[in-house]
Amino acid sequence: MGDNVRNPRAYQTRRITFSACHRLHSPYLTDDENKEIFGKCNHINGHGHNYVVLVTLFGEIDNKTGMIMNMTELKKYMEEAIMKPMDHKNLDKDVEFFFTRPSTTENLTIFIWNQMKAVMEKPELLYEVKVFETENNIVKYRGE
Ligand SMILES: Nc1nc2c(c(=O)[nH]1)N=C([C@H](O)[C@H](O)COP(=O)(O)OP(=O)(O)OP(=O)(O)O)CN2
Numbered sequence: 412m413g414d415n416v417r418n419p420r421a422y423q424t425r426r427i428t429f430s431a432c433h434r435l436h437s438p439y440l441t442d443d444e445n446k447e448i449f450g451k452c453n454h455i456n457g458h459g460h461n462y463v464v465l466v467t468l469f470g471e472i473d474n475k476t477g478m479i480m481n482m483t484e485l486k487k488y489m490e491e492a493i494m495k496p497m498d499h500k501n502l503d504k505d506v507e508f509f510f511t512r513p514s515t516t517e518n519l520t521i522f523i524w525n526q527m528k529a530v531m532e533k534p535e536l537l538y539e540v541k542v543f544e545t546e547n548n549i550v551k552y553r554g555e
């Protein structure tokens with residue numbers, strides 16, 4: 412293919428899992444409001460999840476390597492951006508981002524998005540972050 416012809420583009424996804432505990436509690440609500448809104452998830456001693464994270468890139472398939480990004484490279488970025496700050500941690504006490512906002516899955520996707528953008532050499536390739544808090548509770552974020 413010539414230099415001016417765009418290569419086919421595709422979506423590339425890598426999955427990782429990490430374990431963490433948290434408590435749903437908003438500093439912007441009273442204790443009673445927190446209890447009312449978050450129910451059992453507001454329990455003072457918290458609870459844990461085995462989070463599953465899917466990070467998806469969207470970009471051109473390089474015609475020489477046949478890859479958008481080497482999965483090994485993506486794995487390194489995800490370890491740095493996701494595992495290092497959150498695996499086996501208390502999200503509310505160990506991760507500064509959650510000192511000022513509740514550790515909902517929605518906010519988790521935004522944190523992961525920001526972290527990935529900060530470590531990737533080509534951040535423009537990041538397309539979607541999808542987090543499974545449980546098998547049934549799933550949030551995805553595309554930087555909108
Ligand atoms: N919009 C959101 N709502 C809730 C979130 C969230 O992140 N975003 N998170 C929670 C809790 O963290 C909680 O741990 C969820 O637990 P649970 O409701 O028990 O989830 P399950 O899907 O495993 O349980 P079911 O048996 O399917 O009810 C709450 N809300």
Ligand SMILES: [Zn+2]
Nearest residue numbers: 433452458460
């Ligand atoms: Zn929870």
